Amino acid sequence: MRDTPVYEDDYKTCRATHATLRIFGVASEEVTRVLGLSPTESMHPGDLHHGAPARHHVWLLHSKLVIDSRDVRRHLDWILDQLVARRQALRELVGRGARVDIFCYWMSASGHGGPTISPTQAAKLAELGIDLGFDVYFVGEKT
Secondary structure (H helix, E strand, C coil), rough: CCCCCCCCCCCCCEEEEEEEEEEECCCHHHHHHHHHCCCCCECCCCCCCEEECCCEEEEEEECCCCCCCHHHHHHHHHHHHHHCCCHHHHHHHHHCCCEEEEEEEEEEEECCCCCCCHHHHHHHHHHHEEEEEEEECCCCCCC
């Protein structure tokens, strides 16, 4: 098994991708304090988001403004690297009722193919207890 990732930044079947760490249920200021990370975006209950009021506290860390790659593995590694050293803080937030996941946007360039994750990433996700989800779009679909 390979330990050093081999990225394909020009991933041929991908038009665009990014990943977002999402933490729900604990006030954004508290998430920031406990993790020692600033969010890319945050919401409080009642804040308007896409025209509707948010129902929960939401803390988001996006890779799209930091990582320039069409390989979702690079985006995932950037987020996972932020979290591995903060695993205890993450567990503390979960103990307070936070729900944590990583959600990835992935748009096909040609109507086929799909995202890939590595065994190392799968192991880190399992170790951290984080679900991984994908929002996948194919050519001709609205995003």
